[in-house]
Amino acid sequence: MTRYGLLINYEFCTGCHTCEMACKQENSFAVGKTGIKVNEVGPLETGGDKWAWDYVPVPTDLCNLCQNRVKQGKKPACVTHCTIGVMKYAPVSELVEFMEVTPKTVIFAPR
Amino acid sequence: MQKSISHPGEWRWEEDGLTVTRTIGWTGPGCHSQCGLLVYSKDNRVLKVEGDPATPYNEGRLCMRCLALPKVVHHPDRLTYPLKRVGQRGEGKWQRITWEEAYDMIVEKTRKIQSEYNPESIVVMMGTGRNVWHAGSKLAYTGFGTPNVCMFFSGLSCYAPRLRIMPITQGFFCVADCAQMFPDRFDNPAWKCPETILLWGNNPVVSNPDSFMGWWMVECMKRGTKLIAVDPRRTWLANKAEIFLQIRPGTDAALALAMINVIIEEGLYDKEFVEKWTFGFDKLRERAKQYSPEKVEKITWIPKEKIIEAARLYARSKPASIQWGVGFEQANSGVSAILGLQDLWGITGNLDVPGGNIINKPTPFHEIPPPLWGRKEMPSELKKKRIGGKEYPLVPMAQPDVLVETMLTGKPYPIKMAWIQSTNPIACMGADSKKTLQSLLAMDFVVVADLFMTPTAMAAADLVLPAATGLERNGIRTEDYETAWWGPLRTVNKVVQVGECKSDDEIILELGKRLNPEGFPWENVEEMLDWLVRDTGNTFKEIRELGTPRYYPFHYRKYEKGLLREDGKPGFETENGKFLLSVPYFERIGLDGLPYFEEPPESPYSTPELAKDYPLILTSGARLWGCFNSEHRQIPELREVNPNPIVEIHPETARNYGIKDGDWVWIENMRGKCKQIAKLTPTIDKRVVHAQHAWWFPEKSGPAPSFFGVWESNINLLVPFGQQGPSGFCAPYRCGICRIKKVQEE
Numbered sequence: 001m002t003r004y005g006l007l008i009n010y011e012f013c014t015g016c017h018t019c020e021m022a023c024k025q026e027n028s029f030a031v032g033k034t035g036i037k038v039n040e041v042g043p044l045e046t047g048g049d050k051w052a053w054d055y056v057p058v059p060t061d062l063c064n065l066c067q068n069r070v071k072q073g074k075k076p077a078c079v080t081h082c083t084i085g086v087m088k089y090a091p092v093s094e095l096v097e098f099m100e101v102t103p104k105t106v107i108f109a110p111r
Numbered sequence: 112m113q114k115s116i117s118h119p120g121e122w123r124w125e126e127d128g129l130t131v132t133r134t135i136g137w138t139g140p141g142c143h144s145q146c147g148l149l150v151y152s153k154d155n156r157v158l159k160v161e162g163d164p165a166t167p168y169n170e171g172r173l174c175m176r177c178l179a180l181p182k183v184v185h186h187p188d189r190l191t192y193p194l195k196r197v198g199q200r201g202e203g204k205w206q207r208i209t210w211e212e213a214y215d216m217i218v219e220k221t222r223k224i225q226s227e228y229n230p231e232s233i234v235v236m237m238g239t240g241r242n243v244w245h246a247g248s249k250l251a252y253t254g255f256g257t258p259n260v261c262m263f264f265s266g267l268s269c270y271a272p273r274l275r276i277m278p279i280t281q282g283f284f285c286v287a288d289c290a291q292m293f294p295d296r297f298d299n300p301a302w303k304c305p306e307t308i309l310l311w312g313n314n315p316v317v318s319n320p321d322s323f324m325g326w327w328m329v330e331c332m333k334r335g336t337k338l339i340a341v342d343p344r345r346t347w348l349a350n351k352a353e354i355f356l357q358i359r360p361g362t363d364a365a366l367a368l369a370m371i372n373v374i375i376e377e378g379l380y381d382k383e384f385v386e387k388w389t390f391g392f393d394k395l396r397e398r399a400k401q402y403s404p405e406k407v408e409k410i411t412w413i414p415k416e417k418i419i420e421a422a423r424l425y426a427r428s429k430p431a432s433i434q435w436g437v438g439f440e441q442a443n444s445g446v447s448a449i450l451g452l453q454d455l456w457g458i459t460g461n462l463d464v465p466g467g468n469i470i471n472k473p474t475p476f477h478e479i480p481p482p483l484w485g486r487k488e489m490p491s492e493l494k495k496k497r498i499g500g501k502e503y504p505l506v507p508m509a510q511p512d513v514l515v516e517t518m519l520t521g522k523p524y525p526i527k528m529a530w531i532q533s534t535n536p537i538a539c540m541g542a543d544s545k546k547t548l549q550s551l552l553a554m555d556f557v558v559v560a561d562l563f564m565t566p567t568a569m570a571a572a573d574l575v576l577p578a579a580t581g582l583e584r585n586g587i588r589t590e591d592y593e594t595a596w597w598g599p600l601r602t603v604n605k606v607v608q609v610g611e612c613k614s615d616d617e618i619i620l621e622l623g624k625r626l627n628p629e630g631f632p633w634e635n636v637e638e639m640l641d642w643l644v645r646d647t648g649n650t651f652k653e654i655r656e657l658g659t660p661r662y663y664p665f666h667y668r669k670y671e672k673g674l675l676r677e678d679g680k681p682g683f684e685t686e687n688g689k690f691l692l693s694v695p696y697f698e699r700i701g702l703d704g705l706p707y708f709e710e711p712p713e714s715p716y717s718t719p720e721l722a723k724d725y726p727l728i729l730t731s732g733a734r735l736w737g738c739f740n741s742e743h744r745q746i747p748e749l750r751e752v753n754p755n756p757i758v759e760i761h762p763e764t765a766r767n768y769g770i771k772d773g774d775w776v777w778i779e780n781m782r783g784k785c786k787q788i789a790k791l792t793p794t795i796d797k798r799v800v801h802a803q804h805a806w807w808f809p810e811k812s813g814p815a816p817s818f819f820g821v822w823e824s825n826i827n828l829l830v831p832f833g834q835q836g837p838s839g840f841c842a843p844y845r846c847g848i849c850r851i852k853k854v855q856e857e
Contacts, residue, residue, distance in 0.1 A: 012329050014316040014347060017736050017752050021175035024748060025159050031747045043350065043794055053350050081162050083172045084316070084326050 003109060004065055007088040007095040008057060011104035015040060015055030019078035019087070026066060026077035035063035036078055056106060063110040065089065118165060121658030122604055129153050133163055133658055134604040136177040137588055138581045139533065139562050140742040141240025143322040143596040145588050146173055150606045157181040157582055157607055166660060167294045168598055172326060174319060175737060175749060182746050183580060184609060188563055188809065190577035191610020200552065201570045203814030210611065213574060218625050220556040221255060224527045230256035231496045232527045234514065236263055238534025240739055242586055245484050246619040247532055252485030253630035254623040255530070258497040261509040263536035263547055266835035266842030268441045273449050275507055275840070280453055280691040282675050282684030285462065287432040288469040289327035292665035297330055301667065303466035304334045307428035311341045311452060312363065313436025316348055318734040322596035323434060339421050341366065343730050344759065344801055345794040354421045357796060360730040361846025362411040363439035365708035367451025368402035370422040374458060375399060379426035381460030388670060388682070389457055391693025398705045410708060412796070426459050430466035438845060441732060443834060445841025447706035454706065457690050463668050470669060471597040503839025504700050510839045512832050518550040528556045532615060535565040538821050539741035539805035542830040542842065543782060560618055563745060566821035569813045577612040584614030587640050587651060599660035602651060702838050711846040712834045722848055725780045728799040729849035731826045735803065745809035756787040756806040756824040760851065761797040765789060768851055775854035778802055780847060783828035786854050800851060802826040
């Protein structure tokens with residue numbers, strides 16, 4: 001079976017929490033529960049004018065890549081609503097091709 | 112990639128047993144944007160909201176506030192029927208009444224005040240973001256017969272200044288061009304990607320609600336746009352800039368003048384554009400010469416090399432655009448900052464060119480721009496009675512600082528009734544929050560229309576009316592307050608009915624008909640909407656049937672083509688047809704026609720003695736992900752992201768004050784104090800702290816004296832009324848002074 005994953009181009013993730021809220025809505029999760037969580041790295045003064053400061057959403061064990069939505073031909077809720085359009089859902093092999101040419105990307109293949 | 116998605120119906124269809132309604136997220140709760148939504152409902156309940164991939168404005172993207180709309184619409188604390196006060200003001204004792212009883216009460220009070228005093232003894236107060244602006248002014252002018260329409264906002268310090276000034280200096284409002292005028296967006300062949308965007312006092316990825324979506328700018332960055340960022344805080348976006356200018360709050364006018372100076376003296380300006388299309392260049396040049404980068408370094412705390420570098424990069428980039436937030440308007444020299452920023456695109460010819468700052472004049476609605484609806488028909492004698500009109504002719508509404516004094520003193524004439532719709536001024540917007548409340552308590556009759564029982568409604572209202580959210584009303588959207596928050600033409604479509612809530616339009620129409628039937632000749636809201644959109648040649652229902660937003664043809668360089676002026680000649684719709692670098696009208700009404708810098712009224716330089724006690728610069732007002740100003744704080748899913756008020760302090764400063772990350776901290780000055788939780792961060796200057804605004808706690812006790820904890824963390828307790836700039840516009844909300852100390856356990 002084809003393995004699917006979630007790619008995040010964290011060069012442009014703003015940390016807006018939309019993925020968390022979309023996940024909560026899709027799965028009717030209560031406050032405190034989420035299938036994806038935004039993490040902040042930085043801001044760290046790194047000498048230059050631009051500091052190290054990134055947001056990276058990480059799927060939790062509650063993420064099933066929105067199986068029900070995907071069956072209906074939709075994208076996972078977080079990918080659909082991402083305000084900056086930095087998330088992709090596709091077979092991992094395709095995502096790797098994208099990763100080859102795109103800086104600051106990460107691929108998650110949840111359980 | 113998502114644009115190919117089509118819908119099973121144009122605006123409403125059934126899907127898996129649910130009704131799907133295609134609409135936009137406007138409003139309440141407030142926001143200036145108009146993202147496309149797909150609202151899933153069943154049996155009069157909204158079950159979920161998704162982004163509409165076929166709306167070019169947001170392409171399916173949606174922020175957390177719209178995703179949480181079902182929680183807002185069906186929140187147990189919603190006001191669902193009219194409430195009449197039965198105890199003392201602020202006691203929290205209310206009685207349910209019918210709409211008929213509520214309207215009768217308002218009409219009776221209005222007639223009493225009109226006959227015992229005058230129609231102008233009534234004020235209409237509005238907030239921002241909700242769809243009240245056009246109809247609210249109509250209610251004031253035509254319904255109550257008062258010229259006093261206003262916000263509880265010292266210096267009207269948010270967009271109102273630029274919305275007034277740009278029609279004078281260049282005819283119409285303009286915005287940074289991120290291809291928003293085209294349905295095919297970034298693929299449109301006429302559009303050019305800005306080489307550089309000068310991002311000034313704005314963090315649009317968070318403050319999306321101002322109808323300039325942050326992702327538009329990020330899409331430009333993905334396509335190679337460089338940023339220059341001017342901000343007191345290093346935001347995530349500012350951190351992406353080639354040049355980040357960390358400015359001392361309140362000094363933006365000086366920075367703009369120094370950049371103009373560099374651009375002119377180094378010959379980097381667009382000589383052809385300046386010669387052919389602008390007026391007052393030599394005067395501007397002389398003025399800007401007074402602002403050398405060396406001098407401005409001392410004022411702004413920005414190294415002169417960086418000022419020069421930024422000026423060069425902006426001037427050499429073709430095209431370059433400026434995206435400006437409200438940060439610099441919330442300073443006493445905000446008007447000069449506006450003029451200065453306009454001059455930057457004026458002297459570099461970046462106006463109305465692809466990828467520059469584009470003039471929105473694309474739809475046929477400009478003849479009824481709020482807040483003017485109904486003003487034309489108002490007798491000129493009445494117009495002249497507008498509070499602050501004599502002192503501040505530039506301000507088109509009642510001038511709020513003068514108005515608040517008038518409410519408190521009865522001079523030059525008594526004000527006795529306040530109509531407050533979509534604003535919660537003691538929690539947000541109102542300066543000197545306790546003075547704001549005092550001015551309301553001086554009224555004989557106060558009506559508040561809102562979604563929830565707010566601190567303002569609890570503390571001051573005699574009558575509270577339940578307003579509908581954007582999913583409970585029909586409406587039209589194209590422009591919100593002139594052409595500032597522009598978007599394509601489309602309808603807002605009602606999905607559910609909650610309790611007895613009525614839309615703001617409906618409340619205004621029904622009351623207006625009772626007050627002045629001739630002035631409100633429409634049977635119902637739909638008829639009124641049909642009248643409003645008559646110039647499109649379509650009715651509300653016809654536009655709704657389109658489903659997809661309607662874009663009108665957009666033209667660049669309209670000044671060359673005779674598309675801006677009434678007379679059809681090339682040039683700008685200004686008093687002499689030119690883009691005004693120096694403004695004759697300003698001079699005629701006793702103002703400086705050129706930008707200049709004036710020190711904030713309270714600062715280490717203007718009040719050094721005071722600054723010994725209050726050594727830190729206090730700024731505030733940056734937007735939060737989960738809240739639109741004072742709204743959304745009762746929604747648990749959103750509060751999870753913004754649970755508590757946060758004050759940002761540099762770690763070194765915090766150490767000097769014995770403050771650790773997470774400590775509750777008092778922020779105080781001569782006017783008042785409030786407490787917020789310290790977040791230590793190197794992204795802010797050591798001499799500046801940033802406090803969040805508009806905090807109240809719906810979970811806390813409503814009746815007096817708490818008013819939902821509105822006095823606990825409210826930063827506007829420290830902000831003055833009465834220190835507005837010389838034009839009556841702009842006030843020092845974001846450039847005050849303060850000291851901080853750790854809250855001791857009691």
